[in-house]
């Protein structure tokens with residue numbers, strides 16, 4: 001078995017999917033073709049799902065049928081062997097994106113710190129997965145800022161980005177994109193996405209920005225959803241931006257995924273790189289589109305049953321959501337802009353946002369925390385702060401007001417459901 005996997009791993013390195021990098025505000029594969037995400041959150045259990053290659057093989061068939069080209073995994077164990085699953089996904093044309101943090105290592109929203117223990121754990125994930133050509137992107141965190149009063153942790157997110165990109169480059173690894181996936185908090189838009197990309201030093205800014213957005217619930221239209229506001233804030237964004245979670249549910253109404261048509265057509269398709277649907281497995285939070293059997297009794301924790309749901313076996317699509325998404329995705333053909341025809345100088349660097357009382361609390365381009373630094377009550381204005389770049393003044397300031405409360409409230413519900421399931 002060992003030699004078979006070694007051989008497969010060897011083949012992956014040679015014949016794997018073309019690797020993905022960012023260029024301007026788009027993702028490109030190594031053949032110069034623009035890449036758009038048709039993605040799926042895939043976390044069958046609290047811990048690493050990428051160590052069960054038989055299960056990955058069962059799931060991948062259905063993912064292929066659905067039209068998935070990327071998965072998102074929130075927790076992995078860098079010490080485990082992932083050759084089997086990564087190969088199964090690679091052969092199916094599916095890229096993998098991963099959080100480098102896990103339960104004990106994520107950056108805290110209050111009294112934030114970024115330290116050597118976290119850095120070493122993040123590095124171990126990068127070391128383990130960089131050999132797979134279908135590793136598409138790495139996240140330094142997910143929804144660290146989940147409430148409107150948590151923006152002071154943003155410089156720590158940026159410090160983690162700085163150190164992980166420096167580590168990647170120091171090790172001579174390919175430039176796997178390193179970024180962050182944000183909760184959709186109306187009060188902090190667009191400040192967070194601007195802050196993570198501002199300052200004019202690409203060694204310190206995210207390679208991409210992911211937004212977990214649950215604004216579009218069936219039935220809806222582009223105009224009635226909050227998407228026009230998101231679109232305005234993403235226009236000519238300096239790095240790729242995409243929906244790193246989407247798929248609002250409201251009671252029993254099946255999802256029709258109309259938002260996919262909006263995301264993959266003009267004007268959004270010019271600025272967004274696709275979307276990840278939340279999520280694969282049907283569990284307590286009821287977002288999943290695949291089941292592994294009837295719900296079990298809550299509190300029963302045996303083998304493959306956790307938190308009331310079986311997490312292994314033959315996946316059965318939940319209808320009509322599964323077929324609705326399959327049909328929707330199948331109807332969307334994307335060509336994109338070939339790299340040779342794309343001018344990345346058209347993107348606009350944003351100004352570092354200034355602080356506002358009760359809103360965004362980081363004032364301008366502050367000095368980033370060093371490794372092993374803990375938040376000490378304030379930030380020092382950066383001595384090397386570059387002057388504000390060419391950003392147009394934010395015409396967005398008043399815009400997020402529409403539906404702001406509803407969105408935040410929903411988000412907190414979603415976040416706490418995720419927290420309840422996984423913590």
Ligand SMILES: *[C@@H]1O[C@H](CO)[C@@H](O)[C@H](O)[C@H]1NC(C)=O
Pocket residue numbers: 115116117118
């Ligand atoms: C990093 O912080 C965590 C949590 O406080 C702590 O357990 C760990 O020892 C720290 N690591 C270092 C190197 O200080």
Ligand SMILES: *[C@@H]1O[C@H](CO)[C@@H](O)[C@H](O)[C@H]1NC(C)=O
Pocket residue numbers: 162201202203204384
């Ligand atoms: C850019 O950031 C890196 C990492 O913080 C730093 O080492 C470098 O000096 C910065 N470059 C400039 C021109 O400030």
